[in-house]
Amino acid sequence: MRSVLDIVDLSVDELQELMQTACDIIDNPEKYQEVCRHKKLATLFFEPSTRTRLSFEAAMYELGGNVISVSSANNSSAAKGESVADTAKTVSCYADIIAMRHPKEGAAMVAAAAASIPVINAGDGGHNHPTQTLADLLTIYREKGKMENLTIGLCGDLKFGRTVHSLINAMSRYEGSRFVLISPEELKVPSYVKKDVLQRKRIPYLQTTNLEDVMPQLDILYMTRVQRERFFNEEDYLRLKDSYILTPQKLMTAKKDLAIMHPLPRVNEISVAIDDDPRACYFKQVLNGKYMRMALILKLLKEAGTI
Amino acid sequence: MRSVLDIVDLSVDELQELMQTACDIIDNPEKYQEVCRHKKLATLFFEPSTRTRLSFEAAMYELGGNVISVSSANNSSAAKGESVADTAKTVSCYADIIAMRHPKEGAAMVAAAAASIPVINAGDGGHNHPTQTLADLLTIYREKGKMENLTIGLCGDLKFGRTVHSLINAMSRYEGSRFVLISPEELKVPSYVKKDVLQRKRIPYLQTTNLEDVMPQLDILYMTRVQRERFFNEEDYLRLKDSYILTPQKLMTAKKDLAIMHPLPRVNEISVAIDDDPRACYFKQVLNGKYMRMALILKLLKEAGTI
Amino acid sequence: MRSVLDIVDLSVDELQELMQTACDIIDNPEKYQEVCRHKKLATLFFEPSTRTRLSFEAAMYELGGNVISVSSANNSSAAKGESVADTAKTVSCYADIIAMRHPKEGAAMVAAAAASIPVINAGDGGHNHPTQTLADLLTIYREKGKMENLTIGLCGDLKFGRTVHSLINAMSRYEGSRFVLISPEELKVPSYVKKDVLQRKRIPYLQTTNLEDVMPQLDILYMTRVQRERFFNEEDYLRLKDSYILTPQKLMTAKKDLAIMHPLPRVNEISVAIDDDPRACYFKQVLNGKYMRMALILKLLKEAGTI
Incomplete structure (x- = not known):
């Protein structure tokens, strides 16, 4: 039974196929x-x-x-x-496909091995969250009209942000990708991401602490949340946090067709003054996420012979 | 995008239209x-x-x-x-209409301003809860066959009970309404309701602490809960609470076609001995509430061009 | 209005009818x-x-x-x-049938008396849980091809386990049933079950503390959880718990067509090494439970004239 636990479980061709299905859904929803x-999705969210x-x-x-849904952390069976x-074997008796979020890394893999229906990992601990990356990819595709030859800025917490690692992984499979990694020293991309992905594949990247310096180069700016609790001391946090808040002023030097992205929820990383800027794409990401989940559910149910 | 945050957002004509739709739904549910x-309601209940x-x-x-539903106070995004x-912008990507309850006054207004789909206020703090009032109005209409020339007794906590203020507001728009306000001194209708609504519109009303004295006059008796925590001291509460419990005996002098109403849940304000009295309308209110919500959802989705 | 609160609310003929409906559903799901x-089930789970x-x-x-569903213990109306x-009267305005779980014994009976729609008891305290027994009965029927002349082993906590008492009650209505009651001294079947059911109906039974001794006799082995908190002291628990864990080795002397059952969730009463044994039926019970609930919902809605 085919499950999707990590974005790399899907080949580039399959990503392309999913994006095309999503675009067709957008154009022809009635179809x-x-x-x-008569099919059922079980959303098992053991972490809300x-x-x-x-x-x-x-x-x-x-x-x-x-x-059918479990939305509460204090799941009674657990x-x-x-x-x-x-749990996965039991729910296989009730539903046709599972989307599962769990606080423990690897939980979705255990579920997929036991279930007799497809399992989609909807987030396991700080580990993987492939459908967020699918949302990101479709947004890039729809905004840019292509996946190749893009300069992708990633800004904020690049150390703990799982969506960032996953996006680097996914975009590094497209030709001509170039990354600009913008973060405080404390929150730089882990060396295993740099070594195993960027350096191994000889993908050009730049590391910097300064967002404004690199703004003019970017085709995409992917913002993430800088969480107070990631810092060793309050002073560092206060000193740094403002430099990673996106404001209309910081956007003055940006490209006219920059795509501003954020996995949401945001706290204050992006000023609400930017929401009406045509370059703001973070609510489009929300919509794209729904369409890519539709495409993925369809693909897995078809492969399982359910539909 | 049209939203309904307060009962006064709806004109008297619109209330009439909603009641007629509700009656048509009751008569022709298959229609x-x-x-x-293929449409979706999001129930966002940040207060259960x-x-x-x-x-x-x-x-x-x-x-x-x-x-689709959020029914837990500890909403993860919040x-x-x-x-x-x-949150409202995000849910606009998932649903066609929102019903939202929130502990903070004004939350539904903020949501309505941000959402790209209609928002129905399902209660914001101690403030507004317009669909309860719609349930009350339909009940009056169906029980009395008219909205005009009715003497409406309101009994219990008239100070904090938001349904009472909202019902006074709504019924004061119909000709010939007369209010009898029955409560302990501590829980009288706030002066702004008396001044801004009753006195400004020259609507006759009577204030009293004694339910039994006024019983024979009433066409409608709207009971509410008298909460222990509203009293300064326990003695006052104990002294007063029984006089506001409706019993078969207190109903002896009531009109034969009195409509006894209560927004529910009740604790002990109405004796269960009254449940089988044909004048008891509080479970009819529950049913009417469902029909008015159907009518309102229909109206808003039609105005939005969704259906 | 017909409700099902206890397994004995259903006659043997009705059990047969439900099992036949369930088998027909399995064979012809599209039908x-x-x-x-357009009908609605309300799942009211005041205990998760x-x-x-x-x-x-x-x-x-x-x-x-x-x-429509209430899945949280801290139900706001309660x-x-x-x-x-x-609550039951209110929900009767919203749904066509109720499945209710409640921590208090008798709660489902109170709900059924007040509701104007059928109520299925989905568990009330340590008392009754008739649809679990329906799942068990269909599993026996499908695995054995008959309900009569079976030797049923019940193992583990036979004192507090409500599913065990309910299954003894149900199976004692079929001819030729014979029970083997396997438990530690501390967790033996209560004497009222022995007196009121087994002895009164002159049903043969054997009590033992040793699972392995009786294994060869059994047609069915129904395992239950032995909870640590049921023991007076830790030593007794540690001494006993392993003897009631089912392992491949203990199954060596079992019949080739033994049916191994468990109401689930299991903790470690059945070794996962047995899951692939064709005699393991506990996940089949899960599936059968769904089909019997379908059959019961159908039966009650038909009797109520709803469908």
Whole structure:
């Protein structure tokens, strides 16, 4: 049974296929609104994530299917000591596909090994969250019209932000990608990402602490949240946080067709004054995330022979 | 985008139209059972309210639509610091209409300003809860066959009970309304309601602490809960609480066609011995609430061009 | 209005009818996938039970119906002091059938008396949980091809395990049933079960503390969880717990067509090494539970004239 636990579980060709399906859904929603009739998605969110759960559920409803859901951390079966594998086997009796978020790394893999239906990893600890990356990729594709030869700025917490590592991984598979890594010293991209991905594949990248210096080069600016608790001391946090807040002023030198992205929720990394700027794409990402989840559900149910 | 945040957002003509739609739904439910097919309601209950949430969800299902839901106070996005405006923009990507309850006054207004889909206020703090008032109005209309020339008794906590203020507001728009305000001194209708609504519109009203004295005059008796925590001292509470409990004995002098109403949940304000009295209308209110929510969802989705 | 609160609310003929409906659903799922269209199940889980809730919800969706749900213990109406009877009356305005779990014994009976729609008891305290027994019965029927002349081993906590008492009750109604009761002294079947059911009906039974001794006799082995907190002292628990863990070795002397059952969730009562043994039926029970819930929902909605 095919499951998707990590963005690298999908080949470049499959990413392309998913993006094309998503675009077709956007153009012809009626064509898809009954394809999953009588099918059920189980959203098992053992760690709450309203945004991601609602996106999966909206996706399944727009395909004509139904949803059963566990949205609470204090899941009763888990509280009684049930293993993730047994939960996955049980839910396989109730649903046709699972989207699972779990606080422990590897939980989705355990679930996928036990389940008799496809499992989509909707986030496991600080590890993987492939459908966020699918949302990011479709946004890049729709905004830029291509995936190649793009300069991608990543700004903020590049150390702990899993969406950043996953996006680097995914975009490094396209020709001509170039990365600009903008972060405080404390929150730089981990060396294993640099070594295993960027250097191994000889992908050009630049590291800097200064957003404004590199702004003019960027085709894409992917902002992330700088969390106070990541800093050793409050002073460093206060000194740094403002330099990573995107304001209209900092955008003055940016390209006219820059795509500003953010995985959301934002706190104050992007000034609300930018929301109406045509370059702001973060709410488009939300919409694109729904369409890519629809495409992925469709693909996995088709491969499983369910539809 | 048209939203409904307060009962006064709807004109008297619109209230009439909603009541007529509700009556048509009651008479011809099959006519409506597919009208919202492929549409989605998001119930965002950042403050739990099982009764109201289930009413909205039942309403949407009876219109043939689907529901995505946040029913837990510890909403994960909010916990990560997301603003109500961002939540509303995000959910606009997932659903066609929002019903939102929030502990903070004005939250629904902020959501409505940010959302690209209609927002129904399902309660914001101690402030507004317009669909409860819609339920009350339909109940009056169906029980009395008219909205004019009615003597409406309001009994219990008239100070903090938001449904009472909202109902005074709504009924004061119909000709010939007369109010009898029955409460302990501590829980009288606030002076701004008396000044801004009753006195400004020259609507006759009577204030009293004694329910039994005024019983024979009433066409409608709207009971509310007298909460222990509203009193300064326990003695006052104990002295007063029983005089505001409705019993079969207190009903002896009431009109034969009195309509007894209560927004529910009740604790002990109305003796269960009255439940089988044909004048008891509080469970009819529950049903009417569902029909008015159906009518309102229909109206707003039509105005938005969604259906 | 017909409700099902206890397994004995259903006659042997009705059990047979439910099992036949379930088998027909298994063979012809398409025949049933729209029968509850426009109908709503309310799952009211005032005590969380993910597994049972999802089973009911999957059942209703596979019948083409919809679901409204309360899945949180801190139900807001209950928190405001509402009675179970008022909740049941309210939900009768929103749904066509209720599945209710509640921590208090008798809660489902109170709800059934107040509701104007059928109520299925999905567990009330340590008392009754009839749909688990329905799952067990269908599993026996499908695995054995008959209900009569079976030797049923029950192992583990036979004192507090409500599923065990309910299964003894149900199987004692079939001819030729014989029970083997395997438990530590501390967790033996209560004497009222022995007196009121087994002895009164002159049903042969054997009590033992040793699982391996009786293994060769058994047609069915129903395992249950031995909870640490049931023991007076830790030593007894540690001494006993391993003797009630089912391992491949202990199965060496078992019949080739033994049916191994467990109400789940399991902790470690059954070694995962047994999961692939063709005699392991506990995940089949999960599936059968869904089909019996479908059959029961159908039966009650038909009797109520809803479908």
